[in-house]
Amino acid sequence: MTLDAVARPAPGTASPRAARRAPARRRPDLRQERAMLRDGARLVAGMDEVGRGALAGPVSVGVVVVDLTTKPCPPGLTDSKLLTAAAREALVPLARSWSVAWAVGHAGPAEIDAHGIVGALRLAGRRALAQVRRTVGDVDAVLLDGKHDWLSRPSAVDLFEAFDLDPHDDERFADPRVRTLVKADLQCASVAAASVLAKTERDGLMTSLARQYPAFGWDQNKGYGAAAHVDALREHGPTPQHRRSWRLPERGDEVLDAPAYGEPVDVLELDPAAGLATS
Numbered sequence: 001m002t003l004d005a006v007a008r009p010a011p012g013t014a015s016p017r018a019a020r021r022a023p024a025r026r027r028p029d030l031r032q033e034r035a036m037l038r039d040g041a042r043l044v045a046g047m048d049e050v051g052r053g054a055l056a057g058p059v060s061v062g063v064v065v066v067d068l069t070t071k072p073c074p075p076g077l078t079d080s081k082l083l084t085a086a087a088r089e090a091l092v093p094l095a096r097s098w099s100v101a102w103a104v105g106h107a108g109p110a111e112i113d114a115h116g117i118v119g120a121l122r123l124a125g126r127r128a129l130a131q132v133r134r135t136v137g138d139v140d141a142v143l144l145d146g147k148h149d150w151l152s153r154p155s156a157v158d159l160f161e162a163f164d165l166d167p168h169d170d171e172r173f174a175d176p177r178v179r180t181l182v183k184a185d186l187q188c189a190s191v192a193a194a195s196v197l198a199k200t201e202r203d204g205l206m207t208s209l210a211r212q213y214p215a216f217g218w219d220q221n222k223g224y225g226a227a228a229h230v231d232a233l234r235e236h237g238p239t240p241q242h243r244r245s246w247r248l249p250e251r252g253d254e255v256l257d258a259p260a261y262g263e264p265v266d267v268l269e270l271d272p273a274a275g276l277a278t279s
Contacts, residue, residue, distance in 0.1 A: 028078055028192040030070065032143060032181065037068050041140035043100065045132065045176070046190025048145045049121055050080070050198045054223035055233070056216065056242045057206050058106040059120050062198030063128040064190045065101040065136060073189035074098055080185070080192075080199035088200050095193040102193070103131035104201045113245040121150040129176075141177045145184040145191050152178050213239050 033044045043065050051059040074094040076087065083091070096102050105127030107120035115123065129139060144151060152175060184191040203222055210219035215236055217228045223241075233242070233249045242248060 026187065028073060028185075028187055028189040030066065030072065030189050032179075032184070032188045033066050033070075033190055034068070036141045036143070036179065037066075041177070043067055043136060043139045044141045044143065044190065045129070045139045046143045046184070046188050046192070046194045047125055047128070047151065048080075048185050048191050048195035048198055049124070049150075050195065050202050051223065052117060052121065054243075055225050055229065055246060055248060056109065056218065056239070057209065057223035058108045058202065059112060059117065059124055060104055060106045060198045060202040060205075061121065061124040061128050062104050062194035062196070062201075063102065063125070063132055063142075064095065064099045064193040064197065065132050065139060066190050067100050070100060071098070073193065077189060077192050077196065078186065080195040083196070085203070088196050091193075091196050092200050095196055099190070099193060101132040101136045102197055103128040104198050105129075105131065106202070106205075109241055109243045112243050116245075118150050122153075125151045138174065139176050141179065143184055143188055143191055144178060144180045145182075145195070147180050147182050149178045149180055209241055213241065 033046065036044045044067070045063045045065045047061055047063045049059060049061045051057060074091060076083075077091055077095060080088055105124040107115075107124040107127075111123060112120040129142075132139065142151060181188065181191075185195045186192070206218045206222045210217065216223075216232045216239070217226065220226070221229045223229070230249050234251055237251050238244060238248055
């Protein structure tokens with residue numbers, strides 16, 4: 001073997017020089033949260049949602065509260081989509097003990113059908129906020145992953161808004177300031193922690209529901225439009241845990257690609273791809 005052959009990288013692999021140039025993935029930190037705290041906030045909450053693009057089950061919102069005394073986040077904490085189920089489970093107790101307060105709120109499929117996905121996200125998020133307020137009081141500012149503020153009350157009066165129907169939405173507390181940030185779950189430690197807590201709690205709920213509805217494989221697909229789930233919908237029809245207002249496959253449907261299903265009726269209020277999210 002020649003020296004040149006030893007030095008040459010194998011096909012399809014990066015050279016050592018290219019590997020050195022490749023940027024390391026940034027770990028979530030508290031830079032954004034601390035900037036908001038220095039700007040006058042006493043408590044900042046990171047929030048993230050899971051289940052928005054599923055065909056069945058709730059949409060869930062995690063909230064993690066930090067303050068100026070909060071230390072750097074636990075090693076390995078990042079966006080829940082980048083972690084294995086085992087890694088997420090291991091991080092749950094660390095994320096809980098690291099935060100000032102935490103909670104997960106849910107809005108069920110009937111509420112999604114009644115109020116649309118944005119109204120349901122708001123309802124789940126405000127339920128999570130209500131839980132942390134019981135222990136730490138008012139939260140001054142919220143960091144949301146993405147570019148849409150689905151948490152704040154709409155300016156127009158709407159008697160059908162979901163938060164008006166929720167007895168847990170305490171009027172004594174002012175609405176927090178909301179800042180949206182694309183990829184906040186990769187950059188902001190509080191949002192990453194919220195995504196892990198929401199994902200593990202919702203996954204646990206779907207695994208429990210799978211025992212009640214075993215044909216749909218929710219312990220594996222967590223209610224998303226996997227092929228086995230779509231096939232079961234064609235064979236058995238929807239359950240009370242399905243979002244009836246969404247485009248679901250019906251009994252006797254011709255075989256279509258799963259991404260054709262699951263578009264919410266108010267999808268225009270979200271990102272174009274939001275109906276197919278797999279968070």
